[in-house]
Amino acid sequence: MVKTVQLFVTCxxxxxxxxxxxxxxxxxxxxxxxxxxxxDQTCCxxxxxxxxxxPQARKMAxxxxxxxxxxxxxxxxxxxxxxxxIRHSYAELFFDDPDWKTRALALAxxxxxxxxxxxxxxxxxxLQAHWEGKxxxxxxxxxxxxxxxxxxxxxxxxxxxGAEFVELPQTTDCCGFGGVFSVEHPEISSEMLKxxxxxxxxxxxxxxxxxxxxxxxxxxxxxxxxxxxxQAMHIADILDKV
Amino acid sequence: MxxxxxxxxxxxxxxxxxxxxLDANAIKRIKxxxxxxxxxxxxxxxxxxAHQVRSDVIEELDRYIxxxxxxxxANGIRVHRAMDANEAIKIVLEIASQHDAKLIAKxxxxxSEEIGLxxxxxxxxxxxxxxxxxxxxxxxxxEPPSHIITPAVHLRRQDVGKLFEEKLGLPYTEDISVMTxxxxxxxxxxxxxxxxxxxxxxFGVADTGTLCIVTNEGNGRxxxxxxxxxxxxxxxERIVPSMNDLSLMLSLLPRSATGQKLTVYTTLTNSPxxxxxxxxxxxxxxxxxxxxxxxxxxxxxREILYCIRCGACLNACPVFREIGxxxxxxxxxEGSSYSGPMGSVISPALFGHSEYxxxxxxxxxxxxxxxxxxxxxxxxKLLLRIRAGFGVDQARNKPxxxxxxxxxxxxxxxxxxxxxxxxxxxxxxLAGIFGSIYTLxxxxxxxxxxxxxxxxxxxxxxxxxxxKSFRSRHIHQINKGDSQEGIASLGNATSDxxxxxxxxxxxxxxxxxxxxxxxxxxxxxxxxxxxxxxxETILDLLREHGNQEILAxxxxxxxxxxxxxxxxxxxxxxxxxxxxxxxxxxIKAGLxxxxxxxxxxxxxxxxxxPGQPLTASLLPEMHIALVWKKDVYKSLSQVLEMEAVKxxxxxxxxxxxxxxxxxxxxxxxxxxxxxxxxxxxxx
Numbered sequence: 001m002v003k004t005v006q007l008f009v010t011c012x013x014x015x016x017x018x019x020x021x022x023x024x025x026x027x028x029x030x031x032x033x034x035x036x037x038x039x040d041q042t043c044c045x046x047x048x049x050x051x052x053x054x055p056q057a058r059k060m061a062x063x064x065x066x067x068x069x070x071x072x073x074x075x076x077x078x079x080x081x082x083x084x085x086i087r088h089s090y091a092e093l094f095f096d097d098p099d100w101k102t103r104a105l106a107l108a109x110x111x112x113x114x115x116x117x118x119x120x121x122x123x124x125x126x127l128q129a130h131w132e133g134k135x136x137x138x139x140x141x142x143x144x145x146x147x148x149x150x151x152x153x154x155x156x157x158x159x160x161x162g163a164e165f166v167e168l169p170q171t172t173d174c175c176g177f178g179g180v181f182s183v184e185h186p187e188i189s190s191e192m193l194k195x196x197x198x199x200x201x202x203x204x205x206x207x208x209x210x211x212x213x214x215x216x217x218x219x220x221x222x223x224x225x226x227x228x229x230x231q232a233m234h235i236a237d238i239l240d241k242v
Numbered sequence: 243m244x245x246x247x248x249x250x251x252x253x254x255x256x257x258x259x260x261x262x263x264l265d266a267n268a269i270k271r272i273k274x275x276x277x278x279x280x281x282x283x284x285x286x287x288x289x290x291x292a293h294q295v296r297s298d299v300i301e302e303l304d305r306y307i308x309x310x311x312x313x314x315x316a317n318g319i320r321v322h323r324a325m326d327a328n329e330a331i332k333i334v335l336e337i338a339s340q341h342d343a344k345l346i347a348k349x350x351x352x353x354s355e356e357i358g359l360x361x362x363x364x365x366x367x368x369x370x371x372x373x374x375x376x377x378x379x380x381x382x383x384x385e386p387p388s389h390i391i392t393p394a395v396h397l398r399r400q401d402v403g404k405l406f407e408e409k410l411g412l413p414y415t416e417d418i419s420v421m422t423x424x425x426x427x428x429x430x431x432x433x434x435x436x437x438x439x440x441x442x443x444x445f446g447v448a449d450t451g452t453l454c455i456v457t458n459e460g461n462g463r464x465x466x467x468x469x470x471x472x473x474x475x476x477x478x479e480r481i482v483p484s485m486n487d488l489s490l491m492l493s494l495l496p497r498s499a500t501g502q503k504l505t506v507y508t509t510l511t512n513s514p515x516x517x518x519x520x521x522x523x524x525x526x527x528x529x530x531x532x533x534x535x536x537x538x539x540x541x542x543x544r545e546i547l548y549c550i551r552c553g554a555c556l557n558a559c560p561v562f563r564e565i566g567x568x569x570x571x572x573x574x575x576e577g578s579s580y581s582g583p584m585g586s587v588i589s590p591a592l593f594g595h596s597e598y599x600x601x602x603x604x605x606x607x608x609x610x611x612x613x614x615x616x617x618x619x620x621x622x623k624l625l626l627r628i629r630a631g632f633g634v635d636q637a638r639n640k641p642x643x644x645x646x647x648x649x650x651x652x653x654x655x656x657x658x659x660x661x662x663x664x665x666x667x668x669x670x671x672l673a674g675i676f677g678s679i680y681t682l683x684x685x686x687x688x689x690x691x692x693x694x695x696x697x698x699x700x701x702x703x704x705x706x707x708x709x710k711s712f713r714s715r716h717i718h719q720i721n722k723g724d725s726q727e728g729i730a731s732l733g734n735a736t737s738d739x740x741x742x743x744x745x746x747x748x749x750x751x752x753x754x755x756x757x758x759x760x761x762x763x764x765x766x767x768x769x770x771x772x773x774x775x776x777x778e779t780i781l782d783l784l785r786e787h788g789n790q791e792i793l794a795x796x797x798x799x800x801x802x803x804x805x806x807x808x809x810x811x812x813x814x815x816x817x818x819x820x821x822x823x824x825x826x827x828x829i830k831a832g833l834x835x836x837x838x839x840x841x842x843x844x845x846x847x848x849x850x851x852p853g854q855p856l857t858a859s860l861l862p863e864m865h866i867a868l869v870w871k872k873d874v875y876k877s878l879s880q881v882l883e884m885e886a887v888k889x890x891x892x893x894x895x896x897x898x899x900x901x902x903x904x905x906x907x908x909x910x911x912x913x914x915x916x917x918x919x920x921x922x923x924x925x
Contacts, residue, residue, distance in 0.1 A: 009712050009713075011660065011666075013712060014670065014711050014712040014713055015670050015673060015674075015707050015708065015711050015712075016705050016706075016707055016708055017705075017708065018708045018710065018711055018712035018715055018716075019708075021712035021716070022712070022715075022716070025716070037713070037716060039663065039713070040663045041663070042659070042660040042661070042663055042666040043656070043660040043666075045660075047653060047656065048653045048656070048657055049626070050607060050626065050629070051629065051643065051645045051649055051650075051653055052603075052626065052628075052629025052630040052631065052643035052644060052645050053630075053643050053645055053650065053653055053654075053657075054630045054641070054643070056653055056654065056657035057657075059657050059660075059661045060657060060660045060661060062661075063660060063661050063662075063663075067663070089626075092623060092626075141606070141607070141608035141609055141610075142607075142609070144609075145608070145609035145610075145612065145613055146609065172610075173560060174560050174606045174608035174610070176560070176606060177606065178605065178606025178607055178608065179607075180603075180645075180649060180653075181603070181604075181605065181606045181607070182606075182697065182698060183649070183696070183697030183698055184603055184604075184646065184649065184697060185251070185561075185603070185604050186694070186697045186698065186700030186701060187248070187251050187252055187255055187700065188251060188255075188561055188564050188565060188604065189606070189700075189701070190700055190701035190702070191255055191564045192560050192561075192564065192606070193701065193702065194701075195560075217704075217705055218702065220705070221689070221698070221702030221703045221704060221705070222701060222702040224689045224702070224703045225691075225701060225702050225703045
């Protein structure tokens, strides 16, 4: 049975949302895990990879691979797109470098997104969480389409006591983040986000849950600018509440 | 850097008319595609197979091109090869001058858009008329198509009403069927008078040399049947190995493009008209256009050559939905024929990264395109490769990213920090100090309002960095990297074992029931009767419309005594031939005998040959087709693999009445072909 997990907290949680990182740790501990934090981790390299800067992305990927290699066991990532980066894009990044590709694939094989790990590996859906209010769920693109993870977060949310779950219209539509895309093409990104916000308001939920801090930042950034009241939250922050 | 592109994006977003047209397109097309795929037993398996088929062809493209060409030549089709746009245009011009051609009728071909054919022909004094309703509309407006499947997707009915008033003298109307009728009348004359018909090719079948063209309106059939000479333009990569592979592609292409199980007309052209055939083009040419495709073969972008041009990725793409087809322009503002996700790969791959590479950056990489692609092309992967500089130019240089300079610089610093954990921690500390100071000034509001030019600040606020990062808070609290404990094998996630429910082979009764239901579902009429009652049924139909004349096939192909019975009832029977086409074109009913039928799509198969003029099923407003119950097959592949399909000069699968949805996606029946289809199934 799995006892220890290696947490890859991701640069965005590390730097901007450390409280969410703590929530991830507490939830994993509640699920019976010992959480280990390999200290040399930084960023998986996704921003540079998406920008088309492969040499830079390789540097960060190598840093990540090296950071986790000494620490065996499953690597848990509280972000769909960072997990997808390691699981799928590392092979692409090192397609012409067999040595690093082998090492990348070894890391990929033991990397799990947070909700996927809880449900598929540990077989846990009920974390005794308690949250009062109407919640909905935004399917993050890479989580849904690259990792095929959708029923897992839904199963976890279905067990949250006190919460009334409502479906988000067009939940699989991209929120317009897309990393560097949102900076390079703010006009398009903004239109996509508007659409997402309209759907969130239509759902009448007070909280929209996502498994990706990128989407959370994008959606909340838009909501805050428009002074609107609903809020996006990382799934760990919901599961953490008892 | 791509300033014109940004200007186009802004203009598209500000255009309320365009926005509502694009919204309607996305909502409708995504839905009908989903519904159409639900009727497939295992769509994922089909996609995987289709990917493999396309991959096999592309890996050995030269061999497949040769195989296709040699069979086509053996069938009497003249095969030309064009390396680039100029060569292709030159070949068309030569053929036109050989025949002293003046008028060219065209059905939709994206390759012709790609090589700028219309413009070149017009410069040489030829009149070129687009006959697909959507293409006709944009041609009248002097515009290129804005979508590879639905060229006029950017227009509303009011735009078309005004256009037809101005150009065709049609009193202003917002009634789409009135507009469609006006186009039918004008274009019918073009079909009849055209010296040359130009079409595209959806698939070339390597082992038979067959050209497959799918259309809904019937214009594709017109231009490949009525003019004396037919020229087909085909991208060299549009090959499938066999009829079996063709039926696989046909199960995916129309579903993806328009949500149909099969397009109304699927024509299979093997050869020019033979001596004793009553109609069909006498001379057929196919021009195999490379125009940069083979150069892509050796690159990391070769997977884009799998594309079968269904347009599903455009419809699924949230970016296309915001900016529309015309916004996909080169650095100089030159439009590309291909837009959306596939276009953002094809345009740079074929026409150069320096000109079109920036298009690949206009994607959030959400993957909706890959999910929609019927041949499972990994479009996000290809977009990322273009961003990284992989492609044709790469052969000469090392791949070079096309990231904007500022972004490159910013990510350069980030990379430096993120490659050294201590530096990363220091950067986080600095960010944290900034965050703390900011909070002091913002009265606790954790959001930073960045200026619009930063990109992010355009429409959203940015969260301030935490004053203490996760690692600095927890480095001592949670177990520092626990490397001692080995991990026993992970509990395997329950793998969904997909067991296929045993499918019982359907009985004849089931197949006929399925056929009749599909026929009715696509707007055709189904009748079941004994041969003795066929005459009565046909007479009723003719009388209902006051028709005294009918275009009919030879006695030989119809039940005994049927034509005689019609004559005795006062109906004039006309046998259509190429040389009497003007007279035939005025007759309002046609009678044919189908060689086979496909139950799962409600289609009938007609074969050209002596006694079997295909125009009888194309020119009239009403088409009555007879089919024997024994000839109804369950699946498309069973029918496509019949020997007769490979031998006939031309064959057509007809799936419902002629239709279009080119104006506001509103279904309109009876564009160029018959608006009524009656299928009489005989015991």
